[in-house]
Amino acid sequence: MSLSQQIITIAMVVLATMATRFLPFVLFPSGKPTPKYIQYLGKVLPCAVFGLLVIYCLKDVTIFSGSHGLPELISIFVVVILHLWKRQMLLSIAGGTICYMLLVQFVF
Protein backbone atom coordinates (compact mmCIF):
# COMPACT_ATOMS: atom_id res chain seq x y z
CA MET A 1 0.00 0.00 0.00
CA SER A 2 1.30 3.46 -0.89
CA LEU A 3 1.29 6.30 1.64
CA SER A 4 -1.72 7.97 0.04
CA GLN A 5 -3.63 4.68 0.07
CA GLN A 6 -2.79 4.31 3.73
CA ILE A 7 -4.03 7.83 4.42
CA ILE A 8 -7.28 7.11 2.59
CA THR A 9 -7.76 3.85 4.53
CA ILE A 10 -7.21 5.58 7.87
CA ALA A 11 -9.51 8.42 6.79
CA MET A 12 -12.23 5.87 5.99
CA VAL A 13 -11.93 4.34 9.46
CA VAL A 14 -12.12 7.83 11.02
CA LEU A 15 -15.10 8.76 8.86
CA ALA A 16 -17.04 5.58 9.67
CA THR A 17 -16.32 5.94 13.41
CA MET A 18 -17.49 9.56 13.34
CA ALA A 19 -20.62 8.53 11.43
CA THR A 20 -21.60 6.10 14.20
CA ARG A 21 -21.02 8.75 16.87
CA PHE A 22 -22.59 11.78 15.18
CA LEU A 23 -25.57 10.20 13.42
CA PRO A 24 -28.06 10.25 16.33
CA PHE A 25 -27.25 13.91 17.03
CA VAL A 26 -27.69 14.80 13.36
CA LEU A 27 -30.99 12.91 13.07
CA PHE A 28 -32.40 14.28 16.32
CA PRO A 29 -31.07 17.84 16.74
CA SER A 30 -31.60 19.47 20.12
CA GLY A 31 -33.67 22.27 18.58
CA LYS A 32 -36.49 19.94 17.64
CA PRO A 33 -38.50 17.66 19.94
CA THR A 34 -37.15 14.10 19.89
CA PRO A 35 -39.69 11.43 18.91
CA LYS A 36 -41.23 9.61 21.88
CA TYR A 37 -39.91 6.26 20.71
CA ILE A 38 -36.33 7.57 20.60
CA GLN A 39 -36.77 9.13 24.06
CA TYR A 40 -37.92 5.75 25.30
CA LEU A 41 -34.88 4.07 23.75
CA GLY A 42 -32.60 6.71 25.30
CA LYS A 43 -33.98 5.71 28.69
CA VAL A 44 -33.91 1.93 28.42
CA LEU A 45 -30.91 1.39 26.14
CA PRO A 46 -28.05 2.37 28.49
CA CYS A 47 -28.71 -0.43 30.96
CA ALA A 48 -28.99 -2.94 28.15
CA VAL A 49 -25.83 -1.56 26.54
CA PHE A 50 -23.85 -1.94 29.79
CA GLY A 51 -24.95 -5.58 29.79
CA LEU A 52 -23.76 -5.90 26.20
CA LEU A 53 -20.41 -4.31 27.14
CA VAL A 54 -19.88 -6.78 29.99
CA ILE A 55 -20.49 -9.67 27.60
CA TYR A 56 -18.29 -7.97 25.00
CA CYS A 57 -15.37 -7.88 27.46
CA LEU A 58 -15.83 -11.58 28.14
CA LYS A 59 -16.32 -12.65 24.54
CA ASP A 60 -12.96 -14.42 24.24
CA VAL A 61 -13.28 -16.46 27.43
CA THR A 62 -13.11 -20.16 26.69
CA ILE A 63 -15.44 -22.22 28.87
CA PHE A 64 -14.56 -25.65 27.51
CA SER A 65 -10.78 -25.35 27.34
CA GLY A 66 -7.88 -23.53 29.01
CA SER A 67 -8.84 -22.25 32.45
CA HIS A 68 -12.59 -22.71 31.74
CA GLY A 69 -13.32 -19.07 32.49
CA LEU A 70 -12.65 -19.63 36.18
CA PRO A 71 -10.29 -16.65 36.70
CA GLU A 72 -12.90 -14.37 35.11
CA LEU A 73 -15.75 -15.86 37.14
CA ILE A 74 -13.88 -15.61 40.44
CA SER A 75 -12.64 -12.07 39.76
CA ILE A 76 -16.08 -10.82 38.75
CA PHE A 77 -17.41 -12.35 41.96
CA VAL A 78 -14.76 -10.40 43.88
CA VAL A 79 -15.74 -7.18 42.07
CA VAL A 80 -19.42 -7.72 42.88
CA ILE A 81 -18.78 -8.51 46.55
CA LEU A 82 -16.39 -5.60 47.03
CA HIS A 83 -18.82 -3.26 45.34
CA LEU A 84 -21.83 -4.40 47.35
CA TRP A 85 -19.76 -4.10 50.51
CA LYS A 86 -18.00 -0.76 50.15
CA ARG A 87 -19.52 0.69 46.98
CA GLN A 88 -16.24 2.37 46.13
CA MET A 89 -15.79 2.21 42.39
CA LEU A 90 -11.98 2.33 42.35
CA LEU A 91 -11.63 -0.20 45.16
CA SER A 92 -13.91 -2.72 43.43
CA ILE A 93 -12.12 -2.33 40.10
CA ALA A 94 -8.62 -2.50 41.59
CA GLY A 95 -9.52 -5.47 43.82
CA GLY A 96 -10.99 -7.46 40.95
CA THR A 97 -8.10 -6.67 38.62
CA ILE A 98 -5.41 -7.59 41.15
CA CYS A 99 -7.28 -10.81 41.92
CA TYR A 100 -7.41 -11.62 38.19
CA MET A 101 -3.71 -10.86 37.65
CA LEU A 102 -2.70 -13.08 40.56
CA LEU A 103 -4.94 -15.88 39.30
CA VAL A 104 -3.70 -15.88 35.71
CA GLN A 105 -0.06 -15.38 36.65
CA PHE A 106 0.28 -17.82 39.54
CA VAL A 107 -2.69 -20.18 39.73
CA PHE A 108 -3.96 -21.00 36.24
Add this chain to the structure above:
Amino acid sequence: MQKKFYTLKKALFCAFPYTLPIFAGFWFLGLTYGIYMNVSGFSFWYPMIMSLTIFAGSAEFIAVNMLLGAFNPIQAFVMTLMINARHLFYGISMLDKFRGVGLKKLYLIYGMCDESFSINYTADIPDDVDRGWFMFFVTLLNHFYWFFGATLGGIFGSFIHFNTEGLDFVMTAMFVVIFMEQWLKEKRHTNALVGLGVSLICLIIFGSENFIIPSMLAILGVLTLLRKPLTKGEEIL
Protein backbone atom coordinates in the same frame (compact mmCIF):
# COMPACT_ATOMS: atom_id res chain seq x y z
CA MET B 1 -11.36 35.10 33.81
CA GLN B 2 -10.57 34.07 37.36
CA LYS B 3 -14.00 32.56 37.70
CA LYS B 4 -13.70 30.61 34.47
CA PHE B 5 -10.35 29.22 35.55
CA TYR B 6 -11.91 28.16 38.83
CA THR B 7 -14.80 26.42 37.05
CA LEU B 8 -12.39 24.53 34.80
CA LYS B 9 -10.15 23.51 37.67
CA LYS B 10 -13.08 22.26 39.70
CA ALA B 11 -14.44 20.20 36.80
CA LEU B 12 -11.01 18.73 36.09
CA PHE B 13 -10.45 17.74 39.72
CA CYS B 14 -13.92 16.21 39.89
CA ALA B 15 -13.46 14.30 36.61
CA PHE B 16 -9.97 12.94 37.23
CA PRO B 17 -10.79 10.24 39.86
CA TYR B 18 -13.49 8.82 37.58
CA THR B 19 -10.91 8.32 34.85
CA LEU B 20 -8.33 6.49 37.01
CA PRO B 21 -9.44 2.98 35.99
CA ILE B 22 -9.32 4.14 32.38
CA PHE B 23 -5.83 5.43 32.98
CA ALA B 24 -4.78 1.96 34.09
CA GLY B 25 -6.63 0.26 31.26
CA PHE B 26 -5.80 2.63 28.44
CA TRP B 27 -2.10 3.04 28.83
CA PHE B 28 -1.88 -0.72 28.91
CA LEU B 29 -4.20 -1.36 25.96
CA GLY B 30 -2.74 1.64 24.09
CA LEU B 31 0.73 0.29 24.74
CA THR B 32 -0.32 -3.11 23.42
CA TYR B 33 -1.74 -1.45 20.34
CA GLY B 34 1.41 0.62 19.78
CA ILE B 35 3.60 -2.47 20.18
CA TYR B 36 1.36 -4.40 17.80
CA MET B 37 1.78 -1.66 15.16
CA ASN B 38 5.50 -1.51 15.84
CA VAL B 39 6.01 -5.24 15.31
CA SER B 40 3.74 -5.08 12.24
CA GLY B 41 6.35 -2.76 10.72
CA PHE B 42 4.82 0.69 11.19
CA SER B 43 6.70 3.67 12.61
CA PHE B 44 5.40 5.31 15.79
CA TRP B 45 3.71 8.03 13.70
CA TYR B 46 0.99 5.56 12.79
CA PRO B 47 -0.27 4.61 16.27
CA MET B 48 0.24 8.23 17.33
CA ILE B 49 -1.93 9.72 14.59
CA MET B 50 -4.44 6.87 14.55
CA SER B 51 -4.99 6.93 18.32
CA LEU B 52 -5.61 10.65 18.08
CA THR B 53 -7.94 10.63 15.06
CA ILE B 54 -9.82 7.32 15.27
CA PHE B 55 -9.96 6.93 19.07
CA ALA B 56 -11.93 3.69 18.99
CA GLY B 57 -9.83 0.80 20.27
CA SER B 58 -11.20 -2.21 18.44
CA ALA B 59 -11.40 -0.33 15.12
CA GLU B 60 -7.76 0.66 15.45
CA PHE B 61 -6.65 -2.91 15.97
CA ILE B 62 -8.63 -3.99 12.90
CA ALA B 63 -7.19 -1.05 10.95
CA VAL B 64 -3.71 -2.55 11.33
CA ASN B 65 -4.89 -5.56 9.32
CA MET B 66 -6.54 -3.31 6.77
CA LEU B 67 -3.28 -1.40 6.29
CA LEU B 68 -1.37 -4.65 5.83
CA GLY B 69 -3.87 -6.03 3.29
CA ALA B 70 -4.90 -4.91 -0.18
CA PHE B 71 -6.24 -1.36 -0.66
CA ASN B 72 -10.01 -1.46 -0.19
CA PRO B 73 -11.46 1.79 1.21
CA ILE B 74 -15.10 0.71 0.92
CA GLN B 75 -14.44 -2.41 2.95
CA ALA B 76 -12.56 -0.34 5.52
CA PHE B 77 -15.56 1.97 5.82
CA VAL B 78 -18.20 -0.76 6.08
CA MET B 79 -16.19 -2.87 8.50
CA THR B 80 -15.62 0.08 10.80
CA LEU B 81 -19.33 0.93 10.69
CA MET B 82 -20.14 -2.59 11.85
CA ILE B 83 -17.55 -2.67 14.62
CA ASN B 84 -18.59 0.72 15.93
CA ALA B 85 -22.34 0.46 15.42
CA ARG B 86 -22.81 0.35 19.20
CA HIS B 87 -21.94 4.06 19.30
CA LEU B 88 -25.38 4.70 17.78
CA PHE B 89 -26.90 3.51 21.05
CA TYR B 90 -24.60 5.78 23.04
CA GLY B 91 -25.63 8.76 20.95
CA ILE B 92 -29.33 8.03 21.45
CA SER B 93 -28.72 7.77 25.21
CA MET B 94 -26.74 11.03 25.35
CA LEU B 95 -29.11 13.20 23.29
CA ASP B 96 -30.40 14.85 26.47
CA LYS B 97 -27.19 14.89 28.52
CA PHE B 98 -25.20 16.70 25.84
CA ARG B 99 -27.89 19.36 25.47
CA GLY B 100 -26.86 22.91 26.27
CA VAL B 101 -23.12 22.38 26.76
CA GLY B 102 -22.15 24.64 23.87
CA LEU B 103 -19.45 23.95 21.32
CA LYS B 104 -17.88 21.34 23.62
CA LYS B 105 -20.64 19.06 22.39
CA LEU B 106 -18.74 18.47 19.14
CA TYR B 107 -15.72 17.14 20.99
CA LEU B 108 -17.90 15.15 23.42
CA ILE B 109 -19.47 13.34 20.47
CA TYR B 110 -16.14 12.98 18.66
CA GLY B 111 -14.49 11.34 21.68
CA MET B 112 -17.45 9.22 22.81
CA CYS B 113 -15.71 5.85 23.25
CA ASP B 114 -17.21 3.04 25.39
CA GLU B 115 -15.45 4.30 28.51
CA SER B 116 -16.19 8.02 28.15
CA PHE B 117 -19.82 7.25 27.43
CA SER B 118 -20.12 4.93 30.43
CA ILE B 119 -18.63 7.46 32.84
CA ASN B 120 -20.47 10.46 31.45
CA TYR B 121 -23.76 8.62 31.51
CA THR B 122 -23.51 7.23 35.04
CA ALA B 123 -21.39 9.73 37.02
CA ASP B 124 -23.17 11.69 39.74
CA ILE B 125 -21.84 15.13 38.99
CA PRO B 126 -22.14 17.46 42.02
CA ASP B 127 -24.39 20.48 41.50
CA ASP B 128 -21.57 22.97 41.89
CA VAL B 129 -19.48 21.35 39.15
CA ASP B 130 -20.07 22.39 35.55
CA ARG B 131 -21.59 19.37 33.79
CA GLY B 132 -20.29 20.26 30.34
CA TRP B 133 -16.71 20.75 31.47
CA PHE B 134 -16.84 17.62 33.62
CA MET B 135 -17.79 15.50 30.60
CA PHE B 136 -15.26 17.39 28.50
CA PHE B 137 -12.40 16.54 30.86
CA VAL B 138 -13.47 12.90 31.21
CA THR B 139 -13.34 12.61 27.42
CA LEU B 140 -10.11 14.57 27.08
CA LEU B 141 -8.27 12.62 29.79
CA ASN B 142 -9.36 9.29 28.31
CA HIS B 143 -8.31 10.45 24.87
CA PHE B 144 -4.94 11.51 26.24
CA TYR B 145 -4.30 8.22 28.08
CA TRP B 146 -5.00 6.26 24.94
CA PHE B 147 -2.85 8.54 22.78
CA PHE B 148 -0.05 8.42 25.35
CA GLY B 149 -0.05 4.61 25.60
CA ALA B 150 -0.25 4.05 21.85
CA THR B 151 2.58 6.47 21.10
CA LEU B 152 4.77 5.03 23.83
CA GLY B 153 4.13 1.51 22.56
CA GLY B 154 4.93 2.63 19.01
CA ILE B 155 8.23 4.18 20.07
CA PHE B 156 9.53 1.56 22.48
CA GLY B 157 7.71 -1.38 20.91
CA SER B 158 9.69 -4.52 21.29
CA PHE B 159 11.89 -3.25 24.16
CA ILE B 160 9.09 -3.50 26.68
CA HIS B 161 9.04 -6.69 28.70
CA PHE B 162 7.36 -6.87 32.06
CA ASN B 163 4.68 -9.04 33.44
CA THR B 164 1.40 -7.22 33.00
CA GLU B 165 -0.55 -10.36 32.15
CA GLY B 166 -4.16 -9.91 33.18
CA LEU B 167 -4.05 -6.13 33.57
CA ASP B 168 -6.54 -5.80 30.71
CA PHE B 169 -9.15 -7.18 33.10
CA VAL B 170 -9.39 -3.65 34.51
CA MET B 171 -11.78 -2.81 31.65
CA THR B 172 -14.02 -5.80 32.38
CA ALA B 173 -14.03 -4.93 36.09
CA MET B 174 -14.98 -1.35 35.25
CA PHE B 175 -17.91 -2.35 33.07
CA VAL B 176 -19.12 -4.79 35.73
CA VAL B 177 -19.06 -1.97 38.29
CA ILE B 178 -20.82 0.43 35.94
CA PHE B 179 -23.43 -2.21 35.20
CA MET B 180 -23.96 -2.71 38.95
CA GLU B 181 -24.15 1.02 39.66
CA GLN B 182 -26.86 1.36 37.05
CA TRP B 183 -28.58 -1.74 38.40
CA LEU B 184 -28.63 -0.38 41.96
CA LYS B 185 -29.94 2.96 40.72
CA GLU B 186 -32.89 1.63 38.74
CA LYS B 187 -36.05 0.10 40.09
CA ARG B 188 -36.73 -2.10 37.07
CA HIS B 189 -34.08 -4.54 35.91
CA THR B 190 -35.81 -5.89 32.82
CA ASN B 191 -33.74 -3.91 30.34
CA ALA B 192 -30.44 -4.72 32.09
CA LEU B 193 -31.30 -8.40 31.98
CA VAL B 194 -32.38 -8.12 28.34
CA GLY B 195 -28.99 -6.60 27.47
CA LEU B 196 -27.08 -9.26 29.36
CA GLY B 197 -29.19 -12.23 28.25
CA VAL B 198 -29.67 -11.32 24.61
CA SER B 199 -25.94 -10.57 24.16
CA LEU B 200 -25.00 -13.86 25.77
CA ILE B 201 -27.37 -15.83 23.55
CA CYS B 202 -26.08 -14.01 20.46
CA LEU B 203 -22.48 -14.67 21.52
CA ILE B 204 -23.23 -18.39 21.75
CA ILE B 205 -25.06 -18.45 18.41
CA PHE B 206 -22.90 -16.11 16.31
CA GLY B 207 -19.48 -16.40 17.96
CA SER B 208 -17.19 -13.71 19.33
CA GLU B 209 -16.41 -12.15 15.93
CA ASN B 210 -19.95 -11.51 14.75
CA PHE B 211 -22.26 -11.17 17.71
CA ILE B 212 -22.41 -7.38 18.21
CA ILE B 213 -24.75 -6.46 15.35
CA PRO B 214 -27.21 -9.34 15.97
CA SER B 215 -27.15 -8.45 19.69
CA MET B 216 -27.95 -4.80 18.95
CA LEU B 217 -30.81 -5.70 16.62
CA ALA B 218 -32.22 -8.24 19.08
CA ILE B 219 -31.95 -5.80 22.02
CA LEU B 220 -33.70 -3.14 19.94
CA GLY B 221 -36.41 -5.65 18.98
CA VAL B 222 -37.03 -6.93 22.50
CA LEU B 223 -37.05 -3.45 24.05
CA THR B 224 -39.47 -2.25 21.37
CA LEU B 225 -41.80 -5.16 22.13
CA LEU B 226 -41.52 -4.40 25.84
CA ARG B 227 -42.30 -0.71 25.42
CA LYS B 228 -45.85 -0.97 26.79
CA PRO B 229 -45.07 -2.93 29.97
CA LEU B 230 -41.85 -0.99 30.61
CA THR B 231 -43.48 2.43 30.35
CA LYS B 232 -46.50 1.57 32.45
CA GLY B 233 -47.09 4.28 35.00
CA GLU B 234 -44.55 6.69 33.52
CA GLU B 235 -46.10 9.74 31.94
CA ILE B 236 -43.20 11.15 29.96
CA LEU B 237 -42.83 8.12 27.76
